[in-house]
Structures are given as C-alpha cells and as structure tokens.
Amino acid sequence: MANSNVLAQIDEQVKKNKIIIYMKGTPSFPMCGFSAATVEVLDSYDVPYESVNVLEDPAIREGIKRYSNWPTIPQVYINGELVGGCDIVREMHANGELEPLIRAAISS
C-alpha cells in the first residue's frame, strides 16, 4: 500500500540520520518563515544534518504528519525522536536544552 510505503520510507530516514528536518524548501532556500527560522537554529550549531523538502513530495508532506501525529511542518528529529517544530526548537535553543541534545547525537 502506498500509505505504508511512505511511512516506512520516513521511518528509515528518521532512524538513519542523527539529525533530520522535514521542511518547506531547502536549508539554502527555505520556502516558509517557520522552516527558515528552524534552519537558522540548526545552522547555528555548525553540525551536519539531513533535510527533506516536503514540497517536492506530496506523499511525504502528508505522511510526515501521520508518522508523528504532528500536524505542522517543519519537524526536527534527533536520534529518531521528534524534538518539535519551530516553536519548540527555538524555545529549546534559547533556554539551552537543545545544544546538549545535538552534541550528544553527533558524538553518538
């Protein structure tokens, strides 16, 4: 079934990458202010991360919302776990909770 294929594909991406963002556009050319703000936070740590442009694939765009039971994009996953969208990522960046999570993932 197409649906479960997409969810399996997403699951593989999320588990294969230490840090991955599902976003509108790309880190160089974000197509939405929320995606841009989230990428800006990730870039500030100067670590490698994977990104998926949901605008290029409608099945992923809908599938990622079902995969995580989370209705909005962007979504950031670290070590296979949904960390949050734009608001949570920015908040955790501001209060210092995000950095140890990112450093631990990169060195794992």
Next chain:
Amino acid sequence: MPSGVEPITAVEIQALISNAIPDAQIQVRDFTGGGDHYEAVVVSAAFAGKTKVARHRMVYSALQEAMEQRIHALALTTLTPEERGQVEEQTPGLVNIQVRKT
C-alpha cells in the same frame, strides 16, 4: 487556503482549546490580521510533567479538524502556571503582552 473553507477566528480557536483543556488560560492573536496565521499562549496545570511535544500534541488534538483545513500557521507557547510566573520574573512584560487578562 482551499476554496470553500471558512477562515477560523481567534474566538473559535480559543473555544476549541478551552473545550479540551478546561482550566486553560488562553490568549489567541491573529498576527497578520488575515485569519490564517495565529499565535496562541496556553497556560494550564494539565501541562505539568509533560514534554513540550506532549503539550503541543494536546493543543493540536483539540484543534484537529481546524488544523488540517483552516489554520495555516499557529505559533504555540505552552506553559504551566508556575512556568508562567517564572517567565514573568525573568522577562517582565513578555507574558503580559501575550496573555492579556481575560
């Protein structure tokens, strides 16, 4: 926004969240004035001991149908009453701007 879908109002968003989280103090602001980009601050004791992801899911699930169809963007801040007090101490005025007395 898809055609034929009625824009949602701040009052409707507030009512949906209030139904799901009865003790919540809620401030919803339409930050573009266009009826599709909203900002909400939700303060509830029900958030205590929950992760930010779990808190946001509580609010999103209250808005489920509306999130899918009628809301393009919702910037969300979820706080317990204690956290709100801390935020007010650390950054006086911040929450007062966002959460007006109802």
